[in-house]
Amino acid sequence: MSNLDLRLARRAAGSGDELSAILSLVNAPGLITFSGGFPAHEIFPVEFVREVADKELGGAAPVALQYTPTEGLASFRDALASWITSSQGVAPDGLMVTSGGIEALQLICRTLLDPGDRVLVESPTYLGAITAFSGFEAKVDSVRADRDGLDPASLEEALATGPAPKLLYVIPDFQNPTGAWLSTQRRHEIVALARRHGLLVVEDVAYRELGFTGEHRPSLWSLAPDVVVQVGTFSKILFPGVRLGWAAGSATLIPHLVRAKQNSDQCAGGFGQWLAESFLRAGRLDAQLDRARAAYAERWAAMSAGLTKHLGPEFSWSEPGGGFFTWLTGPADLDTAALLPRAREVGIAYVPGAPFHPRRDTHNRLRLAFSATTPDEIAEGTRRLGLLLGAGA
Structure with a gap:
């Protein structure tokens, strides 16, 4: 067989490359990038990292520079559990460390699907989650969402029709891509439906701690740790710069995710x-x-004023009341994907809306990230976006 494409597994042949395209624009010269959900590098704790590495790394090298247990360093999991308990009011029964949030999703897929x-x-939702679920050949169905987040009535409709779903994926806080913040009432309704079904x-x-006012609403996991697994x-x-995340859930589920991690990168x-633990323990x-x-x-205020x-x-x-994103809707005949080459010419980047929908059936929307x-x-x-969209300067 001469054509390598013909050898691809079915799950790989249909996968998109939107995430790679977004990451390729990091620090792209001459481009104002509204595409990726990148944190602001100006606020990275550079001095802390320099100080702790200079003063403590020598003695900590056998731990910090060595392989770790698959579930994560015990001392870091202890510090992480204490922070989660303080932030969310519930101590996790099961907790593991992952190589970023996306790996936690991959482990859930590998274990359950x-x-x-x-x-x-939700529709729209994080395109990396859609890619993860589709990569394991799941059938991804959408549930309506609005400015208050996922609609429980739409969820109930979805649960009443078709095969019973294996799981529901939701971003309650300052959602990617819309910035929606799931209302407290809906949080209670969603976990009640989950328990019933x-x-x-x-x-x-991912964005729970980044509300502009610092206000928190109860996490779904804190409301129903028996039916929710949390990815952070x-x-x-x-x-x-160091890929680090967690999965918190029931003591029966997390060990299965740990075993799945043994067949991926083995350990974070x-x-x-070590750095994150030092940061947590230093308060x-x-x-x-x-x-x-x-x-x-401040950056959202600038984005709002500019739009x-x-x-x-x-x-x-x-x-949005927090997070990194706003979700822009244009006239029905607008094709935001077709405008991408022109966007590069005028020196801006954004992500078209279609990949955020399981059926990729919207063309007049786009996501703008203001964080980086x-x-x-x-x-x-x-200003350049206004010129691109024909709305004047």
Whole structure:
């Protein structure tokens, strides 16, 4: 067989490359990038990393620079469990360390999904989750969502029709891509439905700590740890240079995810765990989060002002209370994917809306990330976006 493409597994042949395209634009010269959900590098705790590495790494090298247990360093899991308990009010029964949030999703897929299994997601939702579920040949069905997050009535409809789903994936806080914040009432309704139907909920809390006001709503996992597994990441709240995340869930499920990890990367990096533990035990995370919230609130204000100034009344966008993203909707005949080459010419990047929907059936929407661009860059970038979309300068 001469054509390598013909040798691809079915699950690989249909996979998209949107995530690779987004990551390829990191630090792209001459481009104002609204595409990736990258944290602001200006607030990375560089001095802390330098100080702790200089003063403590020598003695910690046997742990920080060595392989770790598959479930994570015991001391880091203890510090992580204490922080989760303080933040969410519930101590995890089962907790493991992962190589970022996306690996936790992969482990859940590898452990729970057989080809053809049904998975429910918000629509739109994180395209990496859609890719993960599709990569394990699941049937991904959408549930309606609005400015208050996933609609419980739509979830109930989905549960009443078709095969019973294996799981529901939801981002309750400052959702990717819309920025929606799931209301407290809906949180209670969703976990009640999950219990009634025996549905496992996968809760992604990547942006939970990044509300502009610092306000929290109860996590789904804290409301129903018996039917929710929580996926978290330090990439958004600390830095993504070390891939570090977690999965918190029942003591019966987490050991299965640990076994699945033995067949992937075997263990998360010790250096990142050691750094994150040092950060937690030094009590530095609260101050880091305060800096992050202030920075992202300022950048959203710049994005909101720029969109208002440069886009006409035929455009609308979500108004997030935290996180990294806003979701822009244009006229019905707008094709945001077709405009990508022109966007590069005028020096901006965004992500078209279609990949955020399981059926890729929307063309007049796009996601804008404001997290990694300065207010001045946002002002210029929104001006260019207005020119691109034909709304004037």
